[in-house]
Amino acid sequence: xxxxxxxxxxxxxxxxxxxxxxxxxxxxxxxxxxxxxxxxxxxxxxxxxxxxxxxxxxxxxxxxxxxxxxxxxxxxxxxxxxxxxxxxxxxxxxxxxxxxxxxxxxxxxxxxxxxxxxxxxxxxxxxxxxxxxxxxxxxxxxxxxxxxxxxxxxxxxxxxxxxxxxxxxxxxxxxxxxxxxxxxxxxxxxxxxxxxxxxxxxxxxxxxxxxxxxxxxxxxxxxxxxxxxxxxxxxx
Numbered sequence: 750x751x752x753x754x755x756x757x758x759x760x761x762x763x764x765x766x767x768x769x770x771x772x773x774x775x776x777x778x779x780x781x782x783x784x785x786x787x788x789x790x791x792x793x794x795x796x797x798x799x800x801x802x803x804x805x806x807x808x809x810x811x812x813x814x815x816x817x818x819x820x821x822x823x824x825x826x827x828x829x830x831x832x833x834x835x836x837x838x839x840x841x842x843x844x845x846x847x848x849x850x851x852x853x854x855x856x857x858x859x860x861x862x863x864x865x866x867x868x869x870x871x872x873x874x875x876x877x878x879x880x881x882x883x884x885x886x887x888x889x890x891x892x893x894x895x896x897x898x899x900x901x902x903x904x905x906x907x908x909x910x911x912x913x914x915x916x917x918x919x920x921x922x923x924x925x926x927x928x929x930x931x932x933x934x935x936x937x938x939x940x941x942x943x944x945x946x947x948x949x950x951x952x953x954x955x956x957x958x959x960x961x962x963x964x965x966x967x968x969x970x971x972x973x974x975x976x977x978x979x980x981x982x983x984x985x
Contacts, residue, residue: 754788756889756918758911764918765909774930778807778922781908785890785920786812792889794818794845796881799829800953802836802941803931804894807922809841817842818884818891822876823853824865824955832943839941847884849876865957869973876955882915890918896926899952900969 754760764784771777785793786808794816795808808815819833837844849856856864856875865872885891897906912919923931935942945953949961951968960971 756789756916758913760788761907761909761911761918765907768908774923774926775934777908777925779811781920781922782808782892783811784909785892785918786815789888789890789918791816792887793891794885794888795892795894796820797833797836797894798953799825799833799836800943800946801832801935802840803935804892804923805836805840805842806938806940808892813841814843815841816845816888818845818847818881820877820880820884821846821848822955823849824876824957826943826945826953826956826959828943828945829953832941835941845884847880849880851875863957865955869958869976885915885917888917890920891915892920892922894923895921896923896931898927900967 764781768777768781768784771780793812795804796818797805799819805815805817808817817837821830833844833846836842851859856872860871861867864875891912895903895906897904906921906924908921908924910919910921911917934940943950943953950959950971951962951966952972953959954972958973960974962968962971
């Protein structure tokens with residue numbers, strides 16, 4: 750199914766105002782996703798880091814066969830690749846496995862080894878930001894699992910927003926969720942979860958740039974630890 754509805758900032762603002770009034774966070778998320786599916790049809794996709802299958806589960810409830818974009822950076826933990834395969838085998842989704850133009854070895858040859866240590870912003874640009882832009886070029890709207898409680902930079906996240914950088918509508922159906930809501934939904938629906946969480950990881954990205962977190966430490970403190978970086982650039 751395709752759609753002729755144009756994606757505009759006004760469309761995003763109107764939808765955001767409508768859905769902010771839904772008090773129940775799960776019903777709110779499902780309403781946002783249902784609207785995205787009905788409005789944009791197969792021109793809508795969600796992204797997943799494969800930390801878990803939560804957003805994929807939510808989306809597939811109201812958009813069976815939903816497009817799910819996974820950025821296969823070449824630096825993922827084996828557990829993350831396993832979680833991707835697990836989720837794609839048990840949920841009714843259409844997986845788009847996106848790889849950068851250069852392999853890790855080709856990037857090392859062009860920029861020198863371990864670019865992620867020397868210039869993590871450039872590494873993320875090459876292996877995440879540009880590949881995502883290319884992958885989303887065929888879509889009109891996209892969705893993410895970003896939540897307001899994850900970090901100060903995400904505190905103002907809207908349920909439905911205008912992605913000016915890409916000229917697309919972006920939905921964040923779980924924006925208002927707390928960790929308690931996440932935990933309850935995950936338990937109730939037996940959502941696949943990356944096993945790295947069981948050994949102390951709070952937020953999971955590429956292996957060279959992610960470490961476990963200490964008890965009480967911010968969940969995202971393990972991302973680019975020791976560097977002046979808190980976002981990969983996909984959501985900023």
